[in-house]
Amino acid sequence: MKHDYLMNTPLDEAKALFFSALKELPFEAGEETIDTAAADGRILASAAYAAISAPHYNASAMDGIAVRAEDTYGASEREPLILPPDKYTVVDTGDPLPAGTDAVIMVEDVREEPEGNVRILAAASPWMNVRQVGEDLCMGDMIAPAGTVLTPPLLGALLAGGVTRVSVKKRPRFGIIPTGDEIVKPTGNPGAGEIIEFNSVIFSSMLRRWDADAVVYDIVKDKKDLLETAVRRACDETDAVLILAGSSAGRDDLTAGVVRDMGQLLLHGVAIKPGKPVVLGQIHNKPVLGLPGYPVSAMVVMEEFVRPMVDLYYKRQSAAPLVAEAVLTKRVVSSLKYKEFVRVSVGSIGGVNYAVPLPRGAGVITSVTKAHGILEVDQNREGVEAGSAVNIRMLGQPDNGSTLVITGSHDPLIDEVADEARKRGIGLSVVSSHVGSMGAIQAVKAGYAHMGGIHLLDEETGKYNESYVKKHFPDGGARIIKGVERIQGLMVRHGNPLGIREIADLKNCRYVNRQRGAGTRILFDYMLKQNGLQPSDINGYENEKFTHTAVAATVAAGNADAGMGILSAAKIYGLDFIPLYHEEYDFLVAESASDDPGVRAFFEILHSHELRRRLTELGGYRLLDE
C-alpha cells in the first residue's frame, strides 16, 4: 500500500515561490474592446479620453429666449427693453444657441408684447444661462486612467464624452477539473459511495466575485491518462487550471504526478490547516493548481493563492481585508506545524464583538456557511486563550440590523423564529451556537450571549431550569423566559425491530448519545439512574452527537439502534418514537439584554400565530405562556 509524503512549506515561503514563478508566465490581462453600456464593473485597460466635448455645442441651460448679450445692455426694471422678433429666439433647456446669440434670459423674466415683441427687465451678460461647449468635459481630457474599475457614473461620463466602446482588461478564465471515482454531479438522490461534486460551483462563484470566469469541465475518473488528457485540454482553452481533489499523497492522488510529468511541479504541501495538500505548478506556461477535495481546505487555498493570482493578473492591489476586533469566547488550540485558519461566527453584544470558534473539520462546510470571519493563528503559536482580544478577518459587511446571539441548547424552533423574522423583514440576524444547556449558562455568565436555550432537569425537585439559574446566578444577572414544553423520547428505527419500550431495553442495543453538557444527556443520565443503570451498561454511551437531528440521522443510518431526542427530529427521519418525558425548554436571558430589541422581537415572534402553526407542524411542542 503505497503512500507518499507531503512537504510542509510555510505559507509565506510557498507564496513567494509561487508568485515569483507566476510573474515569469504570460499570466496577465490582455485587452478587449466592448460596448461602454455593458462595461459596469470592468477594468479599463488604457486611459479613456473624451472624444467629444460635453456639451459638444453651446446649450441653453434654461427655458427662455436666446439673445445677443450686447443687444440687451441697459435693460432694467425701471427701463425695460423691447426686443423685436429678429433679436431673440425661444429656446428650451438643452436647445443649441442659435448662431449669433450668446446668452439666455429665463422665461420668468420675459413678458410677451404685441407683434411678437418681448419685454425684458434686465440685461444679459455674455454666456449667462448657457452651458458652453466643454463645460462638463473637454475633448482630449482624460476621463479615467488605466486600471480604473468602471462605475455607473463613469459609464455616463464616457458616453457623454462620445466613448461608446472601451478597451477593458480581459477577464481571466480558470479551467476547473473535478476529479474522483466517487464524484457525481449534484443530485437530490445520491447512491451510497457517491459524493456530490459541489466544489466547482463554490469555486466558480468565488471566481466570478473576483472578476474571473470559470470553465467547469466534466468529472474525471482517477486514471492518470484521463486526467492528463483533461489537463492538456484545459491548458489549451483557459488561462489557468484548477484540479479539484487528488492533491494529497494517497493512492488515488494523481495531481502532483501529472503536474510533474507534464510540466513543472513547484510545491506539494503547504503548512496551513486546513488546506495542506495543495499542488502548485505549471504546464505549458499555464499555472496549474491542485486543490484538496475537502471544501473547507480548498476554500482556504482559493483565498490564499487563487484570489491573489487574479489580482496579479489584473495588476491591481488586493482589496484591504475587513478586520474586526473581537473577544474570543473559547480557547483555540493550534499546532506549531501549521498556520491555522479558524472559522468563527461573530456576534455583537453591547458594542463588543464576540468570536465563537466553529467546528474545524475540513469536510464541515457548514462551518463556513455559519462563519462571519476567520481567525488566523500563526504557525509559531500554540493557540489562543479564551477571552483574548483577537483580530478577525471578516467575510463580508455585517448586516445593518440587530444581531441576536443565542448560545446554548439547540431546538429547531430557534431557526424557525429566525426565518420568520427574516420573512417579516425585521432587521434581525440570529447567530446561534449549539453548545448544550450548560454552555448557555456559561455563555450568558461570561457575557458572550444575549440568551440561550436551556432544559436542565433538577433531579431532586423534578423541576426544570430554575434551580440551575439560582445556583449559577446567585446575585442575579440572568432570568428565565418561558419557552415550550416538548416531548423527549427514544428514537428507534421504523417498526421498532428490537422492540424497545423503555430505558431498561437499551442494555441490549447500540445507543447513540448526546454530548456532555447537553440537557438531553443530563435527562438520559437521570433516567439511567432511575432505572438502576450505569453508563457502562450502555453500548455506545461514548458515541456523542451534537444535535437531535444528528442522533436521528445516526439511528436512521443504522449506526445505532436508539437515541434520545425530541419528536420533531424523529418525524423528519421517519423513525418510531417512544415518548418518555415532557420537559421544559426555556430561554436563559442576560438581564442586560432584557430590553434588547432583538430579544423582544424574538419572543414576539415566538408567541405569534404563525410560529404556533410551525410548532404544530414540527410536532411535540406546547408553547408555555409567560
Added chain:
Amino acid sequence: MKHDYLMNTPLDEAKALFFSALKELPFEAGEETIDTAAADGRILASAAYAAISAPHYNASAMDGIAVRAEDTYGASEREPLILPPDKYTVVDTGDPLPAGTDAVIMVEDVREEPEGNVRILAAASPWMNVRQVGEDLCMGDMIAPAGTVLTPPLLGALLAGGVTRVSVKKRPRFGIIPTGDEIVKPTGNPGAGEIIEFNSVIFSSMLRRWDADAVVYDIVKDKKDLLETAVRRACDETDAVLILAGSSAGRDDLTAGVVRDMGQLLLHGVAIKPGKPVVLGQIHNKPVLGLPGYPVSAMVVMEEFVRPMVDLYYKRQSAAPLVAEAVLTKRVVSSLKYKEFVRVSVGSIGGVNYAVPLPRGAGVITSVTKAHGILEVDQNREGVEAGSAVNIRMLGQPDNGSTLVITGSHDPLIDEVADEARKRGIGLSVVSSHVGSMGAIQAVKAGYAHMGGIHLLDEETGKYNESYVKKHFPDGGARIIKGVERIQGLMVRHGNPLGIREIADLKNCRYVNRQRGAGTRILFDYMLKQNGLQPSDINGYENEKFTHTAVAATVAAGNADAGMGILSAAKIYGLDFIPLYHEEYDFLVAESASDDPGVRAFFEILHSHELRRRLTELGGYRLLDE
C-alpha cells in the same frame, strides 16, 4: 410662455409619503425556483432545509482498511494482530464503509502479510476515521433562513444537502423610459442640439448593483400621447417605472401631468439640491417616478428614493452607509431652501482625510466620477466652513494603496503619470484638483495636499516659482521639485483667420481667459503689461475657464477667437498655436510629504522613459532634471 411651479417638500416628509404609499402597493418580491448552481448573490425566499444528510453514508475519512472495531481489540505495538482477508476491506478516502464495519485504520498503520493477511499495531475504536452520516449536515436541518443572501459556500452547503433547486426572491424589474426631443442614443458623433442619452445606462447599471433589473425602452419624444402609450406599456411589463427627464415644470415637462392623468400624483418637487424636480406617483398600482434629466440630480433621486424602494421590495435592511470623517478644505455655502448633496473628493494625508468640494452643477457628470463621497448639508444649515470636521458618506471602499493628493495648476502630464502608475500596477491613486498655481500654495500651506503644480512668473526677475515659495513659506515647509519646461502661446482657429501674431492683436478679437489664480492668467497679465495694455482693452477678459482644454474647446467652438494655453491643448483641437513664452511648470511639495511613497513614485514615473515618450507625443514639453 407657460411655466408651472414645483413644490418644495422636505426630503423626510417626501420619503414618508412615498414609502407609506408604496407599502399599499403590491410592490414586493414574489418567488421563483432556480438552479442552486446559478444562485450566487440571490436572496432566499424561504428557509432552505437539507433534503439529505452530508455525508449521506458512512464514509472513510482516510485511505486504509475498514474493519469491525470489535475485531481489533487487544492489538498493540507489542502484540500486533493479524487480520485475515475476510476481516477487512481496503478503502480510500470517501469510500462507503462496507456493511458490518465501523472503523478505518489508516494505511500508515497497516503492514501487508502473506496470503492477503494484514498486521495491525493498534486497536480501532468504533467510528474511528469514519465520517458518519450527518457529520456535516443532517437531513431536515435548516441550512439558511429566508432572506439570506446566497454565497459560494452556501451554494456548496445546499448542494451537499441535496438541494439542487432553490426558491429565491424574484428580482424587481424597473422600466426606464428616456424622453426628450433632443435626446439621441449614444454616439461618437452627435449633431448640434443632439444630447446623448446616457442616463439609462447609468441607472440600469445602478439597479443591477442593487439586485434589480432594468428594461430600457425606446426614447420617447416630448408628446403627451406618446409618453402615455409608453408608460402604459411599461406599467404592464415591469414592476416600477422611471421616466427620465421632463420631471420639472417647464414647457416640455410632461411627466407630472401624465402621472396625474393616468393615476395618482403624490408629489412634484422635493427640497433637495440637486434633485429637486422629482415626480412621485403611481399608475395602475405600479410606482412611477419622474427623474430629472440632469444626471447628477437624477443620481441623487436614485439613491434617495429608488435604492430604498429595492430594499423595501426585498424586505431587507438598507446597507449601512460607509461614513468617513474628513476635514473640509473649502467653504460650502448652502441654501436654507434645500438639503444639499455636495460631491467631494477625499484624499488622505498623514492619516487625516481631506474632503474637497467638487463643482456643483447638476449637469457636471465629472463631479460624480471624481467624487469619493457625499457631504450632506441639512436644509436648516447655511453652509459649512472650511476646516470643519465633517462626515462624508463614502461611495465605495477606498483603494488599498497610497493616495497622492495633488492640488494646484493642472497639466495633462499629471493624468499621464497617474495612468502610467496604474499600468505598472503600482498601488497609487492620484486625487487631483484644478485650482491654479496660487491654489497649490494655499493647499500645501494648509496641509490639504501632498503637492501641487505651479508655474508662477516673477515679473521682476523673469524667473519662475522660487520667489513665490520664499514669500509664502518663509520658514520652510515646502520645496520645489523641478517639472517641465512647456510652451505657452495663443490658441487660434485653424488657419488663423484673424491673423493674430502677438498680444497686441488681441485688442480686436474675442478672448477667453483663465480663472483668477491660474499661472496662465498671471502670465497673460504680465504680457498685457509688457505690451502696455489693460484688462479693459481685452474683450472677453472676464470669460474664465479652468483648464487649458476648456480654453481650447471655447476657441474651437467659435465662442472666442483666441485664448492662452499650452501647445498640447491646441494640438488636440486642431488649433493654430502662436508660441509666446517658455515657462517652467514645477511641483510644490510639502516637506512632510517628501518621503511619501506616492510622491516618490510620481517623480520616478515622471522621469521614466515611457513618460518622456508620452510628453513628446503631447508636444511642447522638455523635462527639467533636478
